[in-house]
Amino acid sequence: MDLQEILTAIFNFENYSDLLPLVQNSLWAGAVLGLLGGLIGTFVMMRDLAFAVHGIAELSFAGAAFALLIGANVIYGSLVGSVLAAVVLGAMGIRARDRNSIIGVIMPFGLGLGILFLALYEGRAANKFGLLTGQIVSVDDVQLSLLAGCAVAVMVALLAIWRPLTFASADADLAEARGVPVRGLSIMFMFLLGVSVALSIQVVGALLVLALLITPAAAALKVTSSPRIVVLLSVIFACVSVVGGILLALGGRIPISPYVTTISFVIYLVCRGISWQRGRRTASTTSTPATVRPA
DSSP: OOOOHHHHOOOOOHHHHHGGGHHHHHHHHHHHHHHHHHHHHHHHHTOOOHHHHHHHHHHHHHHHHHHHTTOHHHHHHHHHHHHHHHHHHHHHHHHHHHHHHHHHHHHHHHHHHHHHHHOOOOOOOHHHHHHHOOOOOOOOHHHHHHHHHHHHHHHHHHHHHHHHHHEEEEEEEEHTTTOOOOHHHHHHHHHHHHHHHHEEEEEHHHHTTHHHHHHHHHHHHHHHOHHHHHHHEEEEEEHHHHHHHHHHTSSSSSSSSHHHHHHHHHHHHHHHHHHHHHHHHHHHHHHOOOOOOOO
């Protein structure tokens, strides 16, 4: 395959206007997931749960693969797997070291189960591949309604616990001393995170869910320390990554995930560059000696 064929496979906008109506539901789903991912990703970064997201995604993948094998709704299977993993992590992995060791056990187990179920599945290969890398034309009206309903429920629950969760995420020991139910909030948040991971997998796939739940918030934290602006930028970055990835993937022959992850990574690089430039200016200002005027 020469360079021209590679570029055509990645970017091909012939008959683009005819293909665009096919992904309207996916665009709405991407916007909803971007909003959800941007909101919950902020707390993922605050609570240092980036590794946990990957562990939950593996169990979510296993649940989705099992549902695919038995002919059940893939979203339900994904939800069962991810919520089960999230609740286990929330209940058992309170300390970072304990949590990471539990995730290290869960990840290969979930991935192994998922591969087993996919190996036993005799249906379309595209369905197998889509669980790992995402799909852009697989969201029908029923799935969109289910996804939107679950996302709204998660966001409402997240907003209801926003203030105590922020306090507990910033300083768990102080929050517990003040009477905040830190353990209960941890389990509740992990449950919401599990649902968010399961929903995100439907678009970006199990392998690259971090690009939706981690990278946008990490990028936002590079350019501002204001909690409100971090949340706003995280949501914007996540929505741009998902919706932009869907629009670009429509013109190519490869899965959606590389587009979403590339856009998300470019945004992160730009934000990191802005942070680096600010750091240089600050260092330059502080290192410049003050001019001493003669008496």
